[in-house]
Amino acid sequence: MMGNISRRNFLSAIGAMGALGAAGAMGTMTGCAPKVLNAPELPDTGTAYAAQEGEVVLSDGTVWRGTPPEIAALGGSTMPLEELNRRRKEYVDAQTEWVKEDGTVVPAAYVKMRALIHTHGFGCGEGLNDAMFERMMDTFTEEQVEAYLDMPWGVEFTVNEYYHKCRKEGIERTYEECKELCEFFSEKTYLPFRTRNEGRTYNIPGFAEGVNTYTYCDEYYADPENFVWPLLGSMGLAEDHALSGTPVFMSVPLNKDVVSEESELLAYDDFDQVIRDHEYIAVQPCSCRYETYVFECHEKGEPFPTFKDFATGEFTDYRDNNGDCIETCLALGDDAEYLVSLGLGRRITQEEALEIVQRARDAGFILHCLYGKEHAWACMCNPKVCGITAQWEAGAATLGGWEELQEQSVAFNHRSHYELEVDLTECITCGTCAGRCPMGAITMDGMGGSPQVTDYLCQRCGQCAYVCPQKARKLVKRPDDEIPELPHQLEDDYNLKAAWRFEHNLIGRDNARESLAHF
DSSP states (O other), X not given: OGGGOOTTTTTGGGSOTHHHHXXXXXXXXXXSOOEEETSOOOOOOOOOOOOOSSOEEOTTSOEEOOOOHHHHTTXXXXXXXXXXXHHHHHHHHTOOOEEOTTSOEEOHHHHHHHHHHHTSTTOSOBSOOSGGGHHHHHHOOHHHHHHHHTSOSSSOBOHHHHHHHHHHTTOOOXXXXXXXXXXXXXXXXXXXXXXXXXXXXXXXXXXIIIIHHHSSHHHHHHSTTTOXXXXXXXXXXXXXXXXXXXXXXXXXXXXXXGBOTTSOOOGGGOHHHHHHTOSOEEEEEOHHHHHHHHHHHHHHTOOOOOHHHHTTTSOTTOBOTTSOBSEEEEEETHHHHHHHHTTSOEEEOHHHHHHHHHHHHHHTOEEEEESSSSOSEEEEEOTTTOHHHHHHHHHHHHHTSHHHHHHHOHHHHTSBSEEEEEETTTOOOOOHHHHHOTTOOEESOSGGGOOEEOTTTOOXXXXXXXXXXXXXXXXXXXXXXXXXXXXXSHHHHHHHXXXXXXXXXXXXXXXXXXOOTTO
């Protein structure tokens, strides 16, 4: 049943995990494989996607003829917001009431609200089910949901802009009612806010890196066995993640030292600089680490600090069952402010954040940033419990194995802006890299006992380069024409991924009732 699914594994449970057994036996893959100096290069099997044919005439008379193939091949889309919102509206308007198995009816408004959120980011998974609407109906009235659907889509908006949109569309709603609705949905985590010069702005969020991130922390962990996930589709979430065009999280190099001197560390990939560029930073428990700790406490019948307890700053020394600090997840800028307002994180200084990052480097973790220039979230990941790496595992299972994931997922092949370069003339086959790799991607069974990399496991994190005594391993920036332009902030990323999914017919693939037995 769905209530028994964990935060870390709710993606993996959707995939047919049996496929991982066969996939795990594969050796080094081609594709974005590590480059070996003074040895034959492995071939590159790039994946190209063509945009849909046809053209769209926008309200200002300009014509959009689809995303150019060279941009689509990198997981990007040039779809204008006007066209994206037209497709969103067409999809949302097509939703009707849902009849549960017991005969009760979920009004169409709730189905439409779920559909709207599904058209942001990589979605909520395809296929409707009874459970996904339970919490929505307990939390929101049908009238409130209708008001939510009337809000601007795909943009930041103020209360005043929401009010004037209602007036323009002939909807009788006062400014005070609009303000109350925005504050209500923001408190319920379905409408994140940002502080701008013009005042507070709001935006419709996505699911996994939005509603799910901000919601249910303490409530889920208090009773994970019986918690029912809202919005979550019956199938397709792992596939949606893998086929989102661009990755949800990207791996960035540990620091400048692990990047080749002949190459460069891009500004948006410089973890330390990203932190220095943000005045407002918050830290909270890593959900993946925290979950393993909480489950252990549940088994022992012991109490544990909640997210709100961590926000007081009195529980910084708590560790998970791997011995890792639990409080390591950083939110940056606007998202940090919103997180703190919910009581789910505490504000820290840049120096404190940099100390957390340095400890993560030294502990052998992977640095992940949420895709975009503002990043919004920065994670220090131990793959033993990491949900980010588990998402790729689930995608591989869903698509039929790691080889299929590499062939079909542009996002997977662009999960880093870098490739690993190995100079075999400098390597002394000491095995330090193999012992350090957090993914277990390196084995010492290459020619002459040299290290060999299993490509689909390698995250290009640079941990092997960080400890190599010979400096024989370095990360090298991929060619500029292989690096797509990053979206500015999280909301822009929601639109980018949604446009990709619409352009490639990935939204609304299957709305039929699906069995929940696999949960």
